[in-house]
Amino acid sequence: xxxxxxxxxxxxxxxxxxxxxxxVDILSEVGLVFKAIIPLYLSNxxxxxxxxxxxxxxxxxxxxxxxxxxxxxxLYEETLIPDARSDVLRLLExxxxxxxxxxxxxxxxxxxxxxxxxxxxxxxKNLTGTVVNCVESLCLTVRSFFRDIKSVRNNAxxxxxxxxxxxxxxxxxxxxxxDTDLSLDKKMHLRYFVEKIDRICDHAEDIADEIQIYAIKRxx
Amino acid sequence: xxxxxxVFLLGGLFLGWSLGANDAANVFGTAVGTRMIRFQTxxxxxxxxVILGAVISGAGTTETLGKLGSINxxxxxxxxxxxxxxxxxxxxxxxxxxxxxxxxxxxIVGWNIYTDSTTNIQxxxxxxxxxxxxxxxxxxIAMFFFIxxxxxxQTTSLHLLRLDAYTRTALxxxxxxxxxxxxxxxxxxxxxxxxxxxxxxxxxFMNILTLSSTGQLFLLGGIAIAVGVITYSKRVMLTVGNxxxxxxxxxxxxxxxxxxIVLFLFASQGISNFLHSLNLPSIPxxxxxxxxxxxxxVIGIGLLxxxxxxxxxIASKIAVGWVVLPIIAALISFVILFxxxxxxxxxxxx
Numbered sequence: 001x002x003x004x005x006x007x008x009x010x011x012x013x014x015x016x017x018x019x020x021x022x023x024v025d026i027l028s029e030v031g032l033v034f035k036a037i038i039p040l041y042l043s044n045x046x047x048x049x050x051x052x053x054x055x056x057x058x059x060x061x062x063x064x065x066x067x068x069x070x071x072x073x074x075l076y077e078e079t080l081i082p083d084a085r086s087d088v089l090r091l092l093e094x095x096x097x098x099x100x101x102x103x104x105x106x107x108x109x110x111x112x113x114x115x116x117x118x119x120x121x122x123x124x125k126n127l128t129g130t131v132v133n134c135v136e137s138l139c140l141t142v143r144s145f146f147r148d149i150k151s152v153r154n155n156a157x158x159x160x161x162x163x164x165x166x167x168x169x170x171x172x173x174x175x176x177x178x179d180t181d182l183s184l185d186k187k188m189h190l191r192y193f194v195e196k197i198d199r200i201c202d203h204a205e206d207i208a209d210e211i212q213i214y215a216i217k218r219x220x
Numbered sequence: 221x222x223x224x225x226x227v228f229l230l231g232g233l234f235l236g237w238s239l240g241a242n243d244a245a246n247v248f249g250t251a252v253g254t255r256m257i258r259f260q261t262x263x264x265x266x267x268x269x270v271i272l273g274a275v276i277s278g279a280g281t282t283e284t285l286g287k288l289g290s291i292n293x294x295x296x297x298x299x300x301x302x303x304x305x306x307x308x309x310x311x312x313x314x315x316x317x318x319x320x321x322x323x324x325x326x327x328i329v330g331w332n333i334y335t336d337s338t339t340n341i342q343x344x345x346x347x348x349x350x351x352x353x354x355x356x357x358x359x360x361i362a363m364f365f366f367i368x369x370x371x372x373x374q375t376t377s378l379h380l381l382r383l384d385a386y387t388r389t390a391l392x393x394x395x396x397x398x399x400x401x402x403x404x405x406x407x408x409x410x411x412x413x414x415x416x417x418x419x420x421x422x423x424x425f426m427n428i429l430t431l432s433s434t435g436q437l438f439l440l441g442g443i444a445i446a447v448g449v450i451t452y453s454k455r456v457m458l459t460v461g462n463x464x465x466x467x468x469x470x471x472x473x474x475x476x477x478x479x480x481i482v483l484f485l486f487a488s489q490g491i492s493n494f495l496h497s498l499n500l501p502s503i504p505x506x507x508x509x510x511x512x513x514x515x516x517x518v519i520g521i522g523l524l525x526x527x528x529x530x531x532x533x534i535a536s537k538i539a540v541g542w543v544v545l546p547i548i549a550a551l552i553s554f555v556i557l558f559x560x561x562x563x564x565x566x567x568x569x570x
Contacts, residue, residue, distance in 0.1 A: 013379075013385040017379050082255045082256060220373065
């Protein structure tokens with residue numbers, strides 16, 4: 001009876017580990033797709049390939065949602081990690097919000113079709129690259145929270161670094177936009193998109209800060 | 221068997237039941253309180269291992285209690301058990317973390333005084349010294365395991381979920397060991413006073429297994445402890461798990477294993493003999509307090525973490541318990557013996 005129960009605990013544990021890893025993979029992959037979508041949009045507009053990639057992001061978001069629900073159900077039903085359960089669930093929820101922010105950005109590009117003049121293309125691509133790097137560092141922070149607690153601080157530090165970089169790039173680009181002769185409505189429209197991309201970094205930094213607290217709580 | 225004998229034995233069984241109801245929380249309290257282990261699983265494992273510990277390894281500590289005072293009449297043994305149980309009840313009501321061990325020792329000394337028997341001072345001093353060093357040893361063992369586990373976790377980089385699964389298994393195993401040690405160490409409190417006047421005769425099971433009269437007493441006492449665990453320990457476990465020990469599951473495992481090692485050390489005839497064979501001072505086989513071993517281990521971990529988590533109020537209450545409880549138990553024992561002898565006309569000693 002007990003050996004069966006022990007086996008089932010370890011079986012479930014492995015399954016959950018896989019699911020959480022999968023979830024972090026999705027966040028990382030969505031970032032990579034997003035990094036490819038922006039240059040594609042800037043060069044070809046809302047093309048067929050662009051739409052395909054937006055759909056791909058939506059599918060990944062649905063998959064992430066499904067995993068979150070499954071992990072939540074298992075953690076509660078099997079009363080696993082009672083001391084860290086709420087932290088882990090909150091972490092997954094916040095990471096899911098990041099995926100939602102990527103998806104939201106894609107949809108807004110697809111629906112509102114902002115017209116970025118060529119002079120802003122490189123800056124926007126750089127900003128997107130920094131944001132994706134920031135989230136990528138967050139993924140490392142999350143993985144280290146689960147597996148290698150002593151690396152959390154280092155990885156979280158990288159998230160903070162990229163967030164600061166992204167802030168600088170956002171300010172420079174916003175200033176550049178408002179220094180042009182474009183109409184105010186257009187300036188505001190472009191700034192809206194730049195700001196929305198930058199916000200992904202802000203959220204990633206908040207999550208990294210939370211993880212550092214969770215890591216302290218995990219100390220025996 | 222005479223019905224009065226059964227009635228008198230009930231005194232010991234009641235003490236066993238209350239020991240099971242209270243002390244099982246020391247073994248499985250944190251695990252059940254934090255929902256790492258289901259109560260049902262904890263109760264079954266605890267019940268089985270308490271009985272095994274009592275029957276297999278309970279003789280050592282019983283012998284020491286026997287040296288303190290050899291109670292030679294069944295009503296006398298009954299009085300001693302009831303006095304110990306009542307003293308524990310009184311002290312628990314006043315919020316002191318007391319132990320049946322200290323109560324039974326006080327009650328035996330009460331019997332010695334009432335019957336004008338000599339109390340073996342050497343044994344009494346050994347017992348008292350053991351009570352003092354028991355939480356200290358538990359604290360030192362907990363410190364050692366805490367440092368070791370921390371280093372181990374840093375080098376192995378286990379996944380949080382994998383660590384959780386291992387901790388659950390470790391808590392269950394440590395709990396089983398703890399229950400075994402509890403049975404081995406504390407059965408003397410429950411049945412020790414009945415050993416010299418055991419009403420049972422040796423039973424032979426088809427020439428395969430022989431259960432001595434003492435073995436039968438220990439089996440009965442073990443069952444009483446197990447019944448206490450199953451019927452009444454849930455509430456205590458949840459209280460201990462949530463209120464007394466605010467520890468991570470891994471730290472909880474360290475506390476339980478340290479407590480179990482201490483109880484086992486002071487009950488194991490094998491270890492004592494082994495040390496003796498090496499010309500080292502052997503460990504006295506003395507019933508020690510499970511609660512105090514737990515608190516000692518918690519304080520040990522608390523000190524390693526900088527001392528902020530140390531419950532000095534509980535530590536001082538333990539010190540009060542060492543002094544007050546045996547005295548109260550001795551007084552109650554004296555009064556009950558007087559009542560039994562002079563009002564109920566029972567022979568409380570020969």
